[in-house]
Amino acid sequence: MNPSEVADSVETFVRREFNVSASDPGFDRSVDLFENGYVDSVGVAELLEYVTQEFEVEIPESELFSDEFSSIQGIASIVARLHRP
Numbered sequence: 411m412n413p414s415e416v417a418d419s420v421e422t423f424v425r426r427e428f429n430v431s432a433s434d435p436g437f438d439r440s441v442d443l444f445e446n447g448y449v450d451s452v453g454v455a456e457l458l459e460y461v462t463q464e465f466e467v468e469i470p471e472s473e474l475f476s477d478e479f480s481s482i483q484g485i486a487s488i489v490a491r492l493h494r495p
Contacts, residue, residue: 411493416465417486423460424482428453439482461485467492 417439424430428448430437436446443449449457458469467489469479478484 411465411490413483413486413490416489416493417482419464420457420461420482420485420489423464424448424457427456427460439486441482442480443482444480457485461489465489465493 421439424443425432425437430448437448441448443457444454458474461467461469469488469492473479473488473492476484476488478488
C-alpha cells in the first residue's frame with residue numbers, strides 16, 4: 411500500500427467524519443489536524459480506530475504521539491511504513 415492511497419482514504423474519512431468542507435481553504439494533507447481544530451481529542455480515538463481497522467496496522471505509541479501523526483501526509487507515511495501485505 412503506497413502513501414498516496416492511504417492519504418486518499420484518510421482524507422476521505424476526515425472530511426466525512428469531521429465535516430470538513432471540500433471548499434475549506436485551510437485544509438490540505440499537510441495541515442496539523444489537531445492544532446487547526448479539524449480533529450478534537452475524541453476524534454483522535456476515532457481516527458486511530460479507523461486507521462487501525464482500515465489498514466490492519468497497529469500504531470505504536472511513539473508514532474501516535476509524534477508530530478508526523480498530526481497530518482494526513484504524516485499518517486499516510488506511518489501506515490505505509492508499518493503495513494505488512
